[in-house]
Amino acid sequence: MRLYCLSDDPNLPCFILTVNGRSILFDFPLPTDHLLDYLPVPSPGCLNHFSLLPKYTLLSHNKENNLPQQIDELRISHNQIYVYSPIEFYTLDSNQYDFSLIDIILISNYETFLALPYLYKKYKNLNAQIYLTEPTYRFGQQLMYELVNYVEQQSKMIQINNEWRYDSSIFDAIESQQNEKKLKILSFAQKLMPCYSIENVDKCLRHTTVVHYNEQIDLYSSIRASAISSGYCLGSCNWQLDINVNHNQTSKIESSSSQTNLSRFIYMSSSTTLETYSSKFLYDSFQNCDYLLLTNLSRISSIDVSSNASELTAKIENILNDHGSVLIPCSSTGLIYDMFEFFTKYFEQINLLNIHMYFISPISNANLSISNAMSEWVNEQRQVASFSGTPPFKHNELIKSKCLITIPSDRLDDTETLINFEQPSIIFTGHTSLRFGPIVQLIEKMKISSSNGIIFVDNQYSYIDALKPYQPINMKCFYVPIDTRLNNSQINILLNDKIRPKSVILHEQYANDIGKNDKFNVLTYRKYDNIKLPKINRQFINGQLNIKNDIKAKLISSTNIAIANIHGHLDMCDYVYDINEINDENLKQKNFITYGRVDIDKFLINLSKSGLFGLEVKQLHEYNDDLDNNEQLNRSVEIKYNQGAAKILVRPKQTDIECNDPALMTKIRDALLMDNIGTL
DSSP: EEEEEESSSSSSSOEEEEEEEEEEOOOOOOTTTTTTGGGOOOOOOOGGGGGOOOEEOOOTTTTTTOOOEEEEEEETTEEEEEEEOOEEEEEOTTTTGGGGGGOEEESSSSTTOHHHHOOOOOOTTTOEEEEHHHHHHHHHHHHHHHHHHHHHHHHHSSSOOHHHHHHHHHHHHHHHSSSSSSOOOGGGGEEEEEEOOOOHHHHHHHTTTOBBBBBBEETTTTTTEEEEEEETTTTTTEEEEESSSSTTTTOOTTSSSSSTTTTHHHHEEEOOSOOOOOOOOOOOTTOOOOOEEEEOOSTTSSSHHHHHHHHHHHHHHHHHHTTTOOEEEEOOOSSHHHHHHHEEEHHHHHOOOOOEEEEOOHHHHHHHHHHHOGGGBHHHHHHHHHHHTSSSSSSHHHHHTTTTTEOOOOOOOOTTTGGGOOSSSSEEEETTTTTSSHHHHHHHHTTTTTTTTTEOOSSSOOHHHHHHGOOOOOHHHHHHHHSSSSSSSHHIIIIIIIIIEEEEEEGGGGTTTSOOOOOEEHHHHHHHHOEEOOOOOHHHHHHHEEEEEOOOOOEOOTTTTOOOEEEEEEEEEEEEEEEEEHHHHHHOOOOOOSSEOOHHHHHHHHHHHHOOSSSSEEHHHHOOOTTTTGGTTTTTEEEETTTTEEEEEEEEEEEEEEEOHHHHHHHHHHHHHGGEEEEE
């Protein structure tokens, strides 16, 4: 087994695990670390003073080099350069790996697959099935729709001109001039892509398979996957992979990997032991696992969540008592449900009545409806209440009492809804980067009064940098981060006292905080590392044996051993072994055994002899545990025929043929076995 790491940020997890000739992708999040390099863009109908900012001037401009004097898409604000254009994004896929070879995609929560539409758009031959829970599917779909909506609104306000990014002379001049204050976006400016469309989202989601917690899914005959609750949000999960599964006996979720030849791989991402509205974090089946891939821990491990919650309510109370309103930039799902109920209960306790909460998003009503339909995925207390007809959340009750007011509009213009908020109030909206969405014009309106306040509960961005383009600001600004994910102290207790894995794989950033000891082996990774996982000594590989009922086994008498002689025809495919009756056609076949490695050159010649022309041949940069480093090259090859009608993967240990045409499959098989092309 090998693990390929695609991200340099442990809170942006993305991995490819290769096992038994299969490639499994864990998560594919959308990087947004470059968003603060953009200027905020308000919605259509709102005053856009950012368009009046001075354009970026090239100091190296002269008549001889044909460089423009100013770059319209780059603006200066508070002595800092910003990009003035609709937001564009990049993805974590790498040219070092052909993503069309991915077989399976496993998603841990709705935050970690927002870039998948790009993957299916870019790799036309990608047919990997996506496994995820229902809340992850439903909320993830809505978050993608919201993103598309916001960026489309931006496009109506500004024209796109990317000449500065793709003209090497202009780009080099900017890089040279910005040597000391270099934008993060400059390091991958050419990789940026316009936001995907609704059609791209829907096409991607057609590849999804919805699973339940603890459901056992046979990905392939020897690999079984289960989604185990992580407690972080509705539908969030950790993935358990049982490898070399014996299909003749059931592998229970509750048991550890006690089967002689069973390897257990755990992918742990965004987990919490705190009691929230979602199902609790389960880890019993992780105990004594062979491998545990650890990622997405809390960014603020030294801060206690309960103390921050108390500080948050105190800040809000002070602002409201000053007859001001509170603006909270947040995601349209997740923590916001906790805050609705938490604040309502708090206001009742302190007798602060008639406080309105506004939830502004194009998906506000959809998300509230979805959350109340997810009774299977909430904690036990809310599940019990839902059996009596009580919705899991109090959204409907809050809306009826007008304590919570949803504004599903994707924009707020300067003349209508924006000026009609009840004062004082609490307003929840996005985007948390403050670069697009209703938050842009709300800050512009509310920053004038010192009675108002903005409170940052999300810790993904620097709130100081996020607010910089809006300066000067009179409103109060507070940073009270709420992050419920496991911190370093909690994960150390879990690993040492509860789970006790044999090997832990973690980002080098965690290495100093996760205590090294004799209890488990620690492997660290960085971006683009290709890690060979420690071998687990197994006597044999499990498979599934199917014996046709018509075949009569002849018992061989032996002391203390039950053994039978079977006479039949053996067929093997993907570790599934079928023994059928021998018929006349079977008897005519030659009795031979194929072994050794395939000679690629001879194989290609034989394919041509069989009438398969126009083959696409590509070397795969894969590694084999049994080969030395100097033998690794040119050992794995992908062969495509007739635009994907057949795909052949030749590896040192096995050859896979993917083809839906039986006649074509037979031709390829015969070419593979022709002229004894195997070598030791």
